[in-house]
Amino acid sequence: MEVRARAPGKIILAGEHAVVHGCTAVAASIDLYTYTSLRFPTPSDNDDTLKLQLKDIGLEFSWPVVRIKELLPEMDSHAISSPSSCSFEAIKAIAALVEEQNIPEANIGLASGVSAFLWLYTSIHGYKPAKAIVTSELPLGAGLGSSAAFCVALSAALLAVSDFVKLEFSHQGWQIFGDSELELVNKWAFEGEKIIHGKPSGIDNTVSTYGNMIKFKSGELTCIKTNMPLKMLITNTKVGRNTKALVASVSERTMRHSNAMSSVFNAVDSISNELATIIQSPVSDDLAITEKEEKLGELMEMNQGLLQCMGVSHASIETVIRTTLKYKLSTKLTGAGGGGCVLTLLPTLLSGAVVDKVIAELESCGFQCFIAGIGGRGLEISFSGSS
Numbered sequence: 001m002e003v004r005a006r007a008p009g010k011i012i013l014a015g016e017h018a019v020v021h022g023c024t025a026v027a028a029s030i031d032l033y034t035y036t037s038l039r040f041p042t043p044s045d046n047d048d049t050l051k052l053q054l055k056d057i058g059l060e061f062s063w064p065v066v067r068i069k070e071l072l073p074e075m076d077s078h079a080i081s082s083p084s085s086c087s088f089e090a091i092k093a094i095a096a097l098v099e100e101q102n103i104p105e106a107n108i109g110l111a112s113g114v115s116a117f118l119w120l121y122t123s124i125h126g127y128k129p130a131k132a133i134v135t136s137e138l139p140l141g142a143g144l145g146s147s148a149a150f151c152v153a154l155s156a157a158l159l160a161v162s163d164f165v166k167l168e169f170s171h172q173g174w175q176i177f178g179d180s181e182l183e184l185v186n187k188w189a190f191e192g193e194k195i196i197h198g199k200p201s202g203i204d205n206t207v208s209t210y211g212n213m214i215k216f217k218s219g220e221l222t223c224i225k226t227n228m229p230l231k232m233l234i235t236n237t238k239v240g241r242n243t244k245a246l247v248a249s250v251s252e253r254t255m256r257h258s259n260a261m262s263s264v265f266n267a268v269d270s271i272s273n274e275l276a277t278i279i280q281s282p283v284s285d286d287l288a289i290t291e292k293e294e295k296l297g298e299l300m301e302m303n304q305g306l307l308q309c310m311g312v313s314h315a316s317i318e319t320v321i322r323t324t325l326k327y328k329l330s331t332k333l334t335g336a337g338g339g340g341c342v343l344t345l346l347p348t349l350l351s352g353a354v355v356d357k358v359i360a361e362l363e364s365c366g367f368q369c370f371i372a373g374i375g376g377r378g379l380e381i382s383f384s385g386s387s
């Protein structure tokens, strides 16, 4: 039997970083997914290993189950329903298991993802042999929530074969979890994100689990309903960065300048709330849409200015901003910043010829542009083979 889960990436329209400090942010899922499949050997396969294959990267890791048992303490199976954080001892044991795999230096950023895999696998599924295969349509470590999509898809596939979830194994095609199961997936994925991000707000795993467009503050989500046709150009600057380090750098700046930074965070909170209100209010005609788009563009520019104050912009991001400004288009970074992906609002009445010109100019700088569907489905599960 094989179980597959897919979880979407996301864009943050407003509020990244400030959301880690208790402020409001607005995010939407995008139609680019991370897929995890789990296959279990039969006794005749005589295979007592846990394998993780990262297909697009061309890497495979493998641990004898006895080696994992030797280093990691056995989990209490009741703990599945109440996700727990990885203890200091478990972190150390997992670090040793990851180190034994000799991850190539060029891919060393994957170590945190592999650690999250080991924690989620052993916590939810125990010490049984299996092969997990992961593929992703998302650029890794580029601000589109690849770490959260990975944790959500993995937690979901593991929970789908646990006793805590009742699903129809014979059902063909993608199916969705019920509310309580989604909540459990989201909580486990958050624990995985902690291993990768250090101090995540939970917005990325929440929007990946539930999909749609959400407003998020202090762990609470509100679904945003909109009939506004929102189109964003996503530009990947291809400058590598790491969310954990960027989140930590904002926290350090907050400790050095607590009053100034709290004003910055409050301003972001107001921007996110205003942006959510604009997106949610009904649109009647083209003029109304254009007026709203102008306000949204202005709020994105203001948010970008405040992200620069937090120290998470980058020369490559500034180049995208300058380039799109020539066409009177508004741009802000999305996700943790420091490089990665940038959003440019494409107004409804903007001609296709102008969009093509902007893309050509950005791509001539070595960036990669694409337009993704916004606010679609969240996590989904499918089964194949006999049980």
Ligand SMILES: Nc1ncnc2c1ncn2[C@@H]1O[C@H](COP(=O)(O)OP(=O)(O)OP(=O)(O)O)[C@@H](O)[C@H]1O
Residues within 6 Å of the ligand: 034, 054, 109, 110, 111, 112, 113, 114, 134, 135, 136, 139, 140, 141, 142, 143, 144, 145, 146, 147, 148, 150, 196, 197, 204, 241, 242, 243, 244, 334, 335, 336, 337
């Ligand atoms: N498909 C995947 N397979 C294995 N590890 C992954 C995968 N996707 C993400 N990761 C892990 O997550 C890390 C990237 O996470 P990071 O939070 O820095 O970026 P992001 O999630 O893409 O961006 P943001 O957090 O700003 O939205 C990778 O270095 C890797 O450790």
Ligand SMILES: C[C@@](O)(CCO)CC(=O)[O-]
Residues within 6 Å of the ligand: 012, 015, 016, 017, 018, 019, 020, 143, 145, 197, 199, 200, 201, 202, 203, 204, 243, 247, 334, 335, 336
């Ligand atoms: C930078 C950040 O705000 C968003 C990353 O997509 C981190 C988080 O909320 O966990």
Ligand SMILES: [Mg+2]
Residues within 6 Å of the ligand: 145, 146, 147, 148, 197, 204, 243
């Ligand atoms: Mg991330």
